[in-house]
Amino acid sequence: xxxxxxxxxxxxxxxxxxxxxxxxxxxxxxxxxxxxxxxxxxxxxxxxxxxxxxxxxxxxxxxxxxxxxxxxxxxxxxxxxxxxxxxxxxxxxxxxxxxxxxxxxxxxxxxxxxxxxxxxxxxxxxxxxxxxxxxxxxxxxxxxxxxxxxxxxxxxxxxxxxxxxxxxxxxxxxxxxxxxxxxxxxxxxxxxxxxxxxxxxxxxxxxxxxxxxxxxxxxxxxxxxxxxxxxxxxxxxxxxxxxxxxxxxxxxxxxxxxxxxxxxxxxxxxxxxxxxxxxxxxxxxxxxxx
Amino acid sequence: xxxxxxxxxxxxxxxxxxxxxxxxxxxxxxxxxxxxxxxxxxxxxxxxxxxxxxxxxxxxxxxxxxxxxxxxxxxxxxxxxxxxxxxxxxxxxxxxxxxxxxxxxxxxxxxxxxxxxxxxxxxxxxxxxxxxxxxxxxxxxxxxxxxxxxxxxxxxxxxxxxxxxxxxxxxxxxxxxxxxxxxxxxxxxxxxxxxxxxxxxxxxxxxxxxxxxxxxxxxxxxxxxxxxxxxxxxxxxxxxxxxxxxxxxxxxxxxxxxxxxxxxxxxxxxxxxxxxxxxxxxxxxxxxxxxxxxxxxxxxxxxxxxxxxxxxxxxxxxxxxxxxxxxxxxxxxxxxxxxxxxxxxxxxxxxxxx
Numbered sequence: 001x002x003x004x005x006x007x008x009x010x011x012x013x014x015x016x017x018x019x020x021x022x023x024x025x026x027x028x029x030x031x032x033x034x035x036x037x038x039x040x041x042x043x044x045x046x047x048x049x050x051x052x053x054x055x056x057x058x059x060x061x062x063x064x065x066x067x068x069x070x071x072x073x074x075x076x077x078x079x080x081x082x083x084x085x086x087x088x089x090x091x092x093x094x095x096x097x098x099x100x101x102x103x104x105x106x107x108x109x110x111x112x113x114x115x116x117x118x119x120x121x122x123x124x125x126x127x128x129x130x131x132x133x134x135x136x137x138x139x140x141x142x143x144x145x146x147x148x149x150x151x152x153x154x155x156x157x158x159x160x161x162x163x164x165x166x167x168x169x170x171x172x173x174x175x176x177x178x179x180x181x182x183x184x185x186x187x188x189x190x191x192x193x194x195x196x197x198x199x200x201x202x203x204x205x206x207x208x209x210x211x212x213x214x215x216x217x218x219x220x221x222x223x224x225x226x227x228x229x230x231x232x233x234x235x236x237x238x239x240x241x242x243x244x245x246x247x248x249x250x251x252x253x254x255x256x257x258x259x260x261x262x263x264x265x266x267x268x269x270x271x272x273x274x275x276x277x278x279x280x281x282x283x284x285x286x287x288x289x290x
Numbered sequence: 291x292x293x294x295x296x297x298x299x300x301x302x303x304x305x306x307x308x309x310x311x312x313x314x315x316x317x318x319x320x321x322x323x324x325x326x327x328x329x330x331x332x333x334x335x336x337x338x339x340x341x342x343x344x345x346x347x348x349x350x351x352x353x354x355x356x357x358x359x360x361x362x363x364x365x366x367x368x369x370x371x372x373x374x375x376x377x378x379x380x381x382x383x384x385x386x387x388x389x390x391x392x393x394x395x396x397x398x399x400x401x402x403x404x405x406x407x408x409x410x411x412x413x414x415x416x417x418x419x420x421x422x423x424x425x426x427x428x429x430x431x432x433x434x435x436x437x438x439x440x441x442x443x444x445x446x447x448x449x450x451x452x453x454x455x456x457x458x459x460x461x462x463x464x465x466x467x468x469x470x471x472x473x474x475x476x477x478x479x480x481x482x483x484x485x486x487x488x489x490x491x492x493x494x495x496x497x498x499x500x501x502x503x504x505x506x507x508x509x510x511x512x513x514x515x516x517x518x519x520x521x522x523x524x525x526x527x528x529x530x531x532x533x534x535x536x537x538x539x540x541x542x543x544x545x546x547x548x549x550x551x552x553x554x555x556x557x558x559x560x561x562x563x564x565x566x567x568x569x570x571x572x573x574x575x576x577x578x579x580x581x582x583x584x585x586x587x588x589x590x591x592x593x594x595x596x597x598x599x600x601x602x603x604x605x606x607x608x609x610x611x612x613x614x615x616x617x618x619x620x621x622x623x624x625x626x627x628x629x630x631x632x633x634x635x636x637x638x639x640x641x642x643x644x
Contacts, residue, residue: 002314025317025333033299040327042558082449098455105452175327177503178517184325185293191330216386232592234558272591 004028008057015044017053018199021232025067026190027118028056036169038133041192044236047172051129054168059110059123063167067136071142077111077153106132106157114229116144120151120163127168133183134176141183148186177238195237199239203237204244211248218255218286223267225285226277232270242266257282296322312341318599328518344511346596397501400631403604405485413528419489419631423496444495472564473504473641477550478571480510485631487603490570493634505560511549515556545575545614553588558586561592566641570599575614583617589620597624 005024012019012145019027027050029039035116039047065076074081085105092101107126113121119128131162133141146152151163171187173179195203197220219240227234243266252259260282278284299322309315316337320599324330340553399407399415400422407415424568479487487508487512489500549569553561561567567589575582590596598618604627619625627633 002308004313005314009394021313022317022320025314029318029321034304035299037321080452082452085452102442144305181325185295187325188321189324189330190321191324191603204643228554233559236296 001027010262012053013206015056017049017052018195018203018206020187023050023192025235026188027251028215030168030170033188034166036171037186038173038179038187038189039192040173040175040189042234042236043174043193043277044234045192045240046237047192048131048163048168051127051131051170051172055127057128058168060124061126062129063115063119063122063126064131067130067132068142069135069137071136073141074114076114076140076143077116078114078155080106081110081112085110093159097266108158111155111158116147117153117161119167119169120147120153120161120165122165122167125165126167128169130169130171134179135169138169141180145182145186148183160223170230188204194224194227197221200240201225203253204240207241208244208248211244212253215247215253215255216244219247222255222260222282222285226267229276231268231273232271233268233277235267239267239269255282256287292323315341332631338346390552404601405628405629412449414629418490422631422635423493428642430474460487468620472496472505472560472562472566474560474565474567475505476507476509476513476549476567476569476571478510478543478545478569479508480574482543482572482574486570486572489631489634490599490628505556507552507556509545509551511544511547513551514553534555543571543574543578544584545571545573546579549579549585549589552587557588557592559563561589563594564593567593568597568599568641572600572602573598574614575616579614581618582614583621586618588625595623596621597626597638598622599626599628601627603627604633 001021005021005028006129008028009021009024012024013051026037028264039050041047051064052062056139083237088105089101092104096104109183111117112122115128119126129142133144148169151204152160171183197217199222200215200220201213204219205213208216223235223240223243243263245264246263247255247259248257250263261278264274264277300319303309303315303322310316313571316334319337320330320333324333381634395414396418399411399418402411402415447458450462451458461469475497477483477490482501494504494506498506504517508514508516527569536625598615600615603625626637626640628637
């Protein structure tokens with residue numbers, strides 16, 4: 001294996017994030033090709049955590065932009081500090097002419113930098129996480145295109161602002177809607193799947209060193225079987241960990257119907273899903289799967 | 291489609307010597323060339339096919355884990371336009387067509403069951419469908435445009451006034467946020483639905499333009515996610531793509547199994563309290579009725595509205611007595627026919643009101 005990739009895997013492991021070789025390669029290329037990385041996958045597979053772990057690994061800041069429908073330039077790129085501008089006008093309207101005032105109030109000191117602009121004007125390269133881009137609408141995707149391809153942003157009053165340092169851009173998506181080809185073309189791509197049973201046992205063991213091996217295996221079997229059922233919200237890795245922690249706190253050494261009944265809220269977040277599981281027996285979910 | 295930038299990136303990694311490590315090379319090209327999950331699932335096989343010296347061994351290993359590449363059907367289903375058509379029993383058909391009272395040609399065709407349209411009338415029916423669907427699509431569009439007017443946005447108006455010396459000359463409006471309708475169509479394309487599938491497909495293609503989020507699936511014995519194929523702009527190309535990619539066209543019907551497949555593979559993405567699910571099927575289940583009932587029950591629990599469109603409902607004296615339909619009826623919000631142009635156009639109100 002490439003030494004740098006192995007180094008990446010080891011460093012992430014130290015931070016309790018288990019990278020497989022494929023994902024490590026994608027992260028490696030993100031850094032080396034200076035191209036954004038689009039991570040798609042089901043909720044709870046660790047896409048967001050990858051970005052924060054990468055920032056910690058590189059000892060740099062993480063700038064996070066949580067996407068939602070209705071995002072606009074004012075919340076993502078920049079906004080004028082109107083109060084400061086109005087105050088400046090009031091203070092100097094007697095001393096300076098209109099032209100001078102006009103030029104002064106449209107300078108960088110009157111710009112409120114939002115995440116995207118902050119990421120390209122940072123003094124050292126940062127990790128920019130654009131989280132759940134599928135929640136934003138298509139208009140917002142269009143804003144991003146210039147940033148993703150050229151690492152620059154155009155502000156009508158100020159012109160084009162090029163990146164002082166290029167951020168490492170990670171976009172995440174839960175595939176609730178189809179992203180445009182224009183966006184995809186500008187990114188590297190990685191599909192993040194749920195971990196294999198062995199990897200998930202490893203993750204639990206890493207986060208909870210005191211957990212019994214057999215219990216960890218039971219938790220993982222159960223969760224993997226749940227994911228194959230028709231649930232409203234299949235449990236993610238966070239839910240596996242929460243449940244494992246709960247079981248450790250309760251000194252459980254074997255999963256029974258009663259234990260599941262009492263702790264299901266750690267795993268499932270929908271009333272319908274909880275009822276679905278309660279109507280089945282624990283043994284059904286503890287059967288080993290391939 | 292891969293572009294010059296992707297090729298350049300591939301050359302760059304090759305230049306750095308990554309090709310010397312086959313695994314690194316594979317994962318690097320995968321990250322560069324794949325743009326969605328569907329590509330991801332196919333990439334490894336294609337990589338082995340091209341790069342592996344021991345092609346047959348690798349391919350045999352891969353076959354165990356990857357779905358088979360869908361084969362081109364021997365016939366192009368575009369030939370719907372001139373497809374085999376069960377020649378109607380002349381007397382019954384003439385009677386049905388003639389019984390449509392006071393009908394001129396267009397009205398007669400509008401009310402004639404798709405499965406009973408004479409070969410001679412098919413071209414005219416095509417033209418009529420085109421025209422009526424276009425009119426329907428204009429009505430959808432008008433409804434969306436009406437929602438754009440809103441009240442004045444004070445904050446943005448003040449901001450605009452800065453450049454005008456404080457004078458509020460440009461009024462900014464706050465647009466009413468549109469509640470996006472999310473619709474999922476699941477179309478039965480089994481043998482029994484053959485003559486209806488084409489017109490239902492055309493209908494969904496028109497709707498696709500005016501629902502911001504419309505997902506489209508077809509099924510008979512297996513489920514196929516057809517939505518990505520709808521991105522092509524030309525209708526003919528869309529029909530061709532769908533025809534060549536759906537491998538179970540006109541075979542038997544396992545409705546329950548297909549809906550269960552929908553739930554497990556796509557349910558978490560395409561079912562929510564904002565989703566309207568429309569199932570288009572005659573309900574003639576050849577698989578497990580219990581599975582069908584459970585699947586429909588689960589879909590209803592997880593969506594806003596569940597509509598079942600059944601072409602058989604257009605038949606005179608039709609009663610939903612087949613086991614499949616009887617079991618799902620309690621879970622449906624609407625059970626309507628979809629057997630002729632008129633019934634499809636009536637759905638417009640249903641879809642706009644949900």
